Amino acid sequence: MFTRLRLMDFKSFKDTTFSLDAFTLLIGSNASGKSNVRDALRILHGVGRGYSVAEILGEKWAEGGVRVWTGVRGGARQAVRYGxxxxxxxxxxxxxxxxxxETxxxxxxxxxxxxxxxxxTPEVVGEALEERGKYVFDTHPDGDGLGPGSAHRTIKVRMRSPSGRPPEQTFLTDRPLLTQMLEPGATSEQNREAARRAQQFLGAMRFLDLDPDAARRSSQRGITTLGDRGDNLSSVLAALSETVSAREVLTSWIRALTPMDAVDLRFEDDLNGNTLAVLIEGNGHETPLTSASDGTVRFLAMVAAMLHEATPRVLFFEELENGIHPHRVDLLLDLIETSVRASAAQVIATSHSPQLLEHGYHADDARPILIARTESGISTAWDVKQERSMTEVIDQDDLSDLMSDGWFEDIAALSGTTSAGEEDE
Structure with a gap:
């Protein structure tokens, strides 16, 4: 689980640090910088997937012209804060x-x-990994690294050593060092194991921007990974239904969350091995996923993402409440809490929902973060629970009214251009 994030000169952020919890809600007006937080996490995800720096910021294509990765919005040149x-x-x-x-x-x-x-060509000019407060590796700690434009595009790295003077090694700058540490002979087995665990965590993130049209399509039996847009939903639901206990959990959520009187699922398979989920209502009426409403499909995709046994430890949702009726937001929150408890998943989401904000403000394992922009265009992150200027008003007023009136952005502007965790120039 992510516990803290610091962004320096990344897109609209100058130097901002904020904490994260099991459920972290990013709120703020449009163009405040919420999606820039997502881009920062996607860069870390690209590191975890073993991509080169150019691929992480740009694109990666597989054989046959299939794009397997889309980099950050705007590419490498737009990743650095202007100026x-x-x-x-x-x-x-x-x-x-x-x-x-296990213990x-x-x-x-x-x-x-x-x-x-x-x-x-973008390149690594600094990288470090710590484990339990002690470094595993650190680039040119004394400033003796070879920076951008060097003839060999290499960088010096100090490695953790059980005894004696920490050894220095040279690595290429076109790929994250975390990836290079996993190569045979690159470092000690202890350091390689630490790098492997960090990379596995970063690589297991999922970024879900659910598209009902993509989720409605039939999918190949045996695929158990939900696509970022909700692709493969039917096959993931089919995999969840294979055991009695998992099916009972799945159908209980279907009965609670779907706007129709759905009580069960069945699956239609075609000759090509594709399957399509069919919702069964209490009166026996059947509705194929291709005919289900957007809200129903989005709910089913969220259930599939959060309840599957192979759920990654970090799930990022864009506009979590999109397409969800306000009366069912509380059920969505129950689903999130169940997922967090059952699979140790962490949910990070952008939102404009007052109900989600209300939950995030009062729940012990949730944290609302306000992303706001100053007049100079710098994005800042405000921990709503920790800002006294906010809590004094929130505790005496209605959160829904404050959010709809734009009060959070106003108080951030009035409190100055430097948020908690941001450093002055």
């Missing part, structure tokens, strides 16, 4: 990964990545 002279940005994340055994405690890690995009 930054060294054309570099930094993302630093604290997170916990599961212990190495061991989670391990706290910190990962820092600094990328420069001054030339035609």
């Amino acid at each position: 930054v002279e060294d054309h570099a940005f930094q993302i630093e994340a604290d997170f916990t990964v599961p212990g190495t055994t 061991s405690k989670p391990t706290a890690m910190r990962y820092r990545l600094t990328l420069a995009v001054a030339g035609n």
Whole structure:
């Protein structure tokens, strides 16, 4: 689970740090910078997937012309905050990964990545990994690294060593060092194991921007991973239905969440091995997924994403409440809480919903973060629960009214251009 994120000179952020919880809600007006937080997490996800720096910021294509990765919006040149002279940005994340055994405690890690995009090819100019507060590797800690434009495009790295002087090694700058650490002979087995665990965590994130049209299509039996737009929904639901206990949980959510009187599911298979989910109502009427409403399909996709046994530990939803009737938002929150408890999943979402904000403000394991922009165009992150100027008013007023009136953005502007965690120039 992510516990802290720091963004320096990344897109609209100058230097902002904020904490995250099991359920983190990003609120704020349009164009405030919420999607820039998503882009920062996607960069970390690209590191976890083992891509090169150019691929992470741009695109990656597989054989046959299939695009398997879309980089950050605007590409490399738009990743750095406008006007930054060294054309570099930094993302630093604290997170916990599961212990190495079922009984061991989670391990706290910190990962820092600094990328420069001054030339035609973006490259690593700084990177570090810590495990339990002690470094695993760190680039040129004394400033003796080879920066952008060097002849060999390499960088010096200090490695963790059990004894003696920490050894220095040289790595290429075209790929994150976390990926290079996994190569045979690159470092000790202890360091490689730490890098592997960090990369697995980052690579397991999912970014879901659900599209009902994509989710309605039939999909190949045996596919158990929900696509970012909701692709493969029918086959994922079919996999969830294979065991009696999982099917009971699935159908209980279907009965609670769907706007129709659906009580069960069945699946139609064609000769090509594709399957299509069919909703069965209490009166026996059947509705194929291709005919279900947008809200029903989105709910089913959320159930599939949150309840599947292979659920990644971090799920990012764009506009979580989109297409969901206000009367069913409470049920959506129940689904999130169930997922967080049952599978140790972390849910991060952007939202404009007062009901979600109300929950995030009062729940112990939830955290609303206000993303706001100053007059100079700098995005800042405000921890709503920790800002006294906000809590004093929130505790005496109605959150829905405050949100609809734009009060959060106004109070952020009135409180100054520097949020908690942002440093002055």
